[in-house]
Amino acid sequence: MAQYSRVSGTVGLITLQNPPVNALCAAVRQGIVEMLKKALSDSKVKSVVICGQNGIFCGGADIKEFGMNMSGPPLVQVIHAIEDANKPMVAAIEGVALGGGLELALGCHYRIAHSKARLGLPEVILGLLPAAGGTQRLPRLIGVPAALDLITTGRHVIAAEALQLGIVDQVTDHKTVDAAVKLAQSVAGKPLDARRISTYPCARPSDLDALFEGEMQKVRQRARGAIAPVACVQAVQAAATLPYTQGIEREKELMVTLFTSGQARALQYLFFSQRAVSKWSTPSGARWDTSKPGPIHKVAVIGLGTMGRGITVALAQTGLSVVAVETQEKQLMGAKKAVSNMLEQGAKRRGVAPTLDKISYSPNIQAIADADLVIEAVFEDMALKKQVFQQLAAVCKPGTFLCTNTSSLDVDQLASQTRSPELVVGMHFFAPAHVMKLLEVVYGPRTSPQAVATAMELGKKMGKVSVAVGNCQGFVGNRMLKLYLEQAFFLLEEGATPELVDRALEEFGFAMGVFRMSDLSGLDVGWKVRKGLMLGETDVSSGQSARIRQGCRYSPLGDLLCEQGRFGQKTGQGWYQYDKPGGRVASSDPWLHSFLESYRAKHGLVARHIDHQEVLERCLYAMINEGFRILEEGIAAGPEDIDVIYVFGYSWPRHRGGPMFYADMVGLAKVLERLEHYQQAHPDVPYLQPCSLLRRLVASGSPPIQRWREVIKKPHSQL
Numbered sequence: 001m002a003q004y005s006r007v008s009g010t011v012g013l014i015t016l017q018n019p020p021v022n023a024l025c026a027a028v029r030q031g032i033v034e035m036l037k038k039a040l041s042d043s044k045v046k047s048v049v050i051c052g053q054n055g056i057f058c059g060g061a062d063i064k065e066f067g068m069n070m071s072g073p074p075l076v077q078v079i080h081a082i083e084d085a086n087k088p089m090v091a092a093i094e095g096v097a098l099g100g101g102l103e104l105a106l107g108c109h110y111r112i113a114h115s116k117a118r119l120g121l122p123e124v125i126l127g128l129l130p131a132a133g134g135t136q137r138l139p140r141l142i143g144v145p146a147a148l149d150l151i152t153t154g155r156h157v158i159a160a161e162a163l164q165l166g167i168v169d170q171v172t173d174h175k176t177v178d179a180a181v182k183l184a185q186s187v188a189g190k191p192l193d194a195r196r197i198s199t200y201p202c203a204r205p206s207d208l209d210a211l212f213e214g215e216m217q218k219v220r221q222r223a224r225g226a227i228a229p230v231a232c233v234q235a236v237q238a239a240a241t242l243p244y245t246q247g248i249e250r251e252k253e254l255m256v257t258l259f260t261s262g263q264a265r266a267l268q269y270l271f272f273s274q275r276a277v278s279k280w281s282t283p284s285g286a287r288w289d290t291s292k293p294g295p296i297h298k299v300a301v302i303g304l305g306t307m308g309r310g311i312t313v314a315l316a317q318t319g320l321s322v323v324a325v326e327t328q329e330k331q332l333m334g335a336k337k338a339v340s341n342m343l344e345q346g347a348k349r350r351g352v353a354p355t356l357d358k359i360s361y362s363p364n365i366q367a368i369a370d371a372d373l374v375i376e377a378v379f380e381d382m383a384l385k386k387q388v389f390q391q392l393a394a395v396c397k398p399g400t401f402l403c404t405n406t407s408s409l410d411v412d413q414l415a416s417q418t419r420s421p422e423l424v425v426g427m428h429f430f431a432p433a434h435v436m437k438l439l440e441v442v443y444g445p446r447t448s449p450q451a452v453a454t455a456m457e458l459g460k461k462m463g464k465v466s467v468a469v470g471n472c473q474g475f476v477g478n479r480m481l482k483l484y485l486e487q488a489f490f491l492l493e494e495g496a497t498p499e500l501v502d503r504a505l506e507e508f509g510f511a512m513g514v515f516r517m518s519d520l521s522g523l524d525v526g527w528k529v530r531k532g533l534m535l536g537e538t539d540v541s542s543g544q545s546a547r548i549r550q551g552c553r554y555s556p557l558g559d560l561l562c563e564q565g566r567f568g569q570k571t572g573q574g575w576y577q578y579d580k581p582g583g584r585v586a587s588s589d590p591w592l593h594s595f596l597e598s599y600r601a602k603h604g605l606v607a608r609h610i611d612h613q614e615v616l617e618r619c620l621y622a623m624i625n626e627g628f629r630i631l632e633e634g635i636a637a638g639p640e641d642i643d644v645i646y647v648f649g650y651s652w653p654r655h656r657g658g659p660m661f662y663a664d665m666v667g668l669a670k671v672l673e674r675l676e677h678y679q680q681a682h683p684d685v686p687y688l689q690p691c692s693l694l695r696r697l698v699a700s701g702s703p704p705i706q707r708w709r710e711v712i713k714k715p716h717s718q719l
């Protein structure tokens with residue numbers, strides 16, 4: 001797990017060996033201790049280089065070990081042994097030095113990095129802090145403000161920035177280990193006292209208290225209830241105010257709290273889930289490792305509205321050629337301008353040249369004849385989309401993959417408009433498409449494994465977190481969201497206000513409550529969808545109440561607001577009021593409150609007290625119950641897929657892992673009991689009926705989420 005050799009006569013070389021990222025598992029830590037002893041006791045060795053195998057220095061602690069009983073020497077002690085060494089220790093950083101990997105390098109007396117190397121302390125993203133001395137050494141090396149930035153955000157820096165910050169001593173474009181050996185030779189025999197970072201005083205800016213107060217405020221606001229960023233600030237504060245040994249104690253104390261918190265478990269689950277979803281499979285047996293994506297050089301986008309523009313930008317930014325088609329002359333002109341602006345702004349932010357020349361625009365669908373893949377993003381209208389797919393089938397060269405960005409329509413119906421339904425797949429991007437990380441790749445019964453693989457691969461190239469899901473109304477994300485929204489409407493009918501519901505959800509950790517979010521995305525969007533499903537209009541002839549549709553409870557509140565022209569931020573009024581159309585600051589609207597009162601009076605509803613707990617249970621458990629149905633139907637391969645969709649597409653608070661992980665944390669028996677309770681209270685809401693998979697899981701003793709798949713696979717009859 002760590003290898004020792006002597007190079008150039010006088011330099012000991014310790015190589016970390018734990019593919020793929022040389023994570024610091026117990027055996028690697030043990031190996032370092034043993035190889036260090038060898039190097040220090042080898043009288044021919046005057047200095048030592050530490051490097052990693054296969055061009056990667058180290059990806060940090062072995063995250064898989066966190067869930068187990070830790071054995072082997074603690075990393076803090078390993079790093080102290082390195083720092084205390086009486087021969088110069090040089091870290092040769094290639095690939096990445098992250099987390100414990102960077103902390104190991106900070107224990108060395110010198111650091112040299114390849115120009116392409118990335119360095120960082122991303123522990124905060126895993127719900128932890130750099131507890132192997134990172135919070136104490138980094139501020140001593142680069143100052144408190146820069147250390148706070150890196151430790152509280154977890155962002156990676158490339159070698160040039162690391163050099164500028166003073167994290168590394170040299171950057172090389174050549175072979176890093178050779179350059180490190182040279183450096184090691186040049187410093188052999190030199191005094192080391194001034195190279196041990198733990199002995200440095202921590203430079204204290206004069207306004208230290210104000211600095212930490214400001215930082216704490218900023219971090220708390222951004223953290224939305226996550227505790228790790230706050231602990232990171234506290235640990236750096238210890239570095240700035242305490243001697244090193246006491247600082248290290250404080251670092252450990254804070255780490256123990258984080259380590260044993262549910263938040264760290266949630267975030268580490270999410271780390272592995274994000275990787276697991278790229279290893280997709282479908283119920284028909286298609287798999288990521290047996291399905292080869294088709295070659296994609298040129299992509300066409302049809303329809304340059306909100307989504308088409310963002311998709312075009314995201315494609316051009318990956319370096320692909322794009323042909324963008326829009327039938328409305330005015331829209332086409334507007335899109336050209338908007339896309340160019342977005343590309344220029346993005347390029348400026350990333351310090352690269354804008355890729356405007358990658359895009360050609362046309363009002364004519366014939367222009368896409370030589371595209372390898374098409375993404376349709378016209379209005380959400382089945383008749384129109386069918387017509388477009390017929391055109392695509394006629395115009396495109398054989399073998400072109402035909403994708404739709406529909407957010408809810410039946411992908412299979414679109415596939416049947418073409419001669420090659422196996423080439424049709426949903427690519428459901430989220431708005432704004434060049435920013436949002438999530439992509440749902442929707443396969444129908446006839447979609448070929450190659451089409452899924454191609455869409456997944458394209459998503460990866462575009463920097464998206466892509467999740468393969470089966471075709472159904474709303475797919476995974478919007479199917480669950482519908483019930484979440486509906487419960488929120490019902491709560492208003494029963495006595496809640498938008499402010500109360502939003503506060504409960506925002507305190508839970510959502511960036512925005514459901515009503516503020518609806519105002520932002522536009523109430524008219526859902527209204528159109530409901531009308532398409534015939535849910536937006538009362539069947540007066542049936543004599544049924546406006547609050548019953550298709551035999552189930554329905555709330556027309558959203559439709560009534562739209563009928564008043566209240567579409568949300570865009571019209572300056574929705575569930576809240578705004579200072580002007582397009583305004584962003586929501587304020588409580590007295591009109592809305594009196595509208596709710598008269599609505600309740602009209603329908604004979606008596607307002608009752610509703611607390612935050614009920615808001616969370618009604619909105620979240622309804623959604624989670626649907627998640628279980630989705631798992632049972634095989635629409636999502638596992639709970640990880642649903643959780644990744646919610647975290648990356650719907651701003652579910654990361655430190656709560658995702659809806660299915662949250663259900664596991666709450667306890668499946670409790671979720672079941674509360675659903676039964678609400679179903680009894682609201683028998684006209686059939687989807688509150690607990691899903692049979694949830695019942696089966698509870699009957700199986702509520703296994704942890706990692707073992708749900710075993711229960712999902714078991715046929716019902718066995719239970």
Ligand SMILES: CC(C)(COP(=O)(O)OP(=O)(O)OC[C@H]1O[C@@H](n2cnc3c(N)ncnc32)[C@H](O)[C@@H]1OP(=O)(O)O)[C@@H](O)C(=O)NCCC(=O)NCCSC(=O)CC(=O)CCCCCCCCCCCCC(=O)O
Nearest residue numbers: 021023059060061062063064098099100122131132259275
């Ligand atoms: C490294 C990457 C940038 C590579 O990216 P890429 O090439 O895209 O590959 P990936 O697909 O991401 O990864 C490939 C493969 O590797 C696996 N993997 C990656 N990193 C790790 C890792 N660190 N550990 C384990 N496995 C890893 C990954 O899962 C993939 O495998 P697959 O899942 O099978 O496909 C990228 O991978 C990346 O960013 N990695 C994470 C980097 C990171 O976050 N590092 C920080 C780790 S945390 C850390 O280092 C903390 C410390 O060092 C602190 C140490 C002190 C610990 C002390 C604990 C004391 C607490 C006391 C508690 C007492 C409790 C009690 O009382 O009980």
Ligand SMILES: NC(=O)C1=CN([C@@H]2O[C@H](COP(=O)(O)OP(=O)(O)OC[C@H]3O[C@@H](n4cnc5c(N)ncnc54)[C@H](O)[C@@H]3O)[C@@H](O)[C@H]2O)C=CC1
Nearest residue numbers: 303304305306307326327328331377378379380406407431
């Ligand atoms: N807006 C959103 O937040 C999201 C929307 N979607 C889906 O993306 C699709 C597009 O939605 P938006 O961009 O919001 O719509 P939009 O209304 O902003 O844009 C649609 C564009 O398509 C153009 N168009 C119509 N018919 C056309 C044709 N035959 N050929 C070429 N262009 C044509 C229109 O002129 C318009 O510019 C819909 O299916 C929608 O459900 C998916 C995710 C999120």
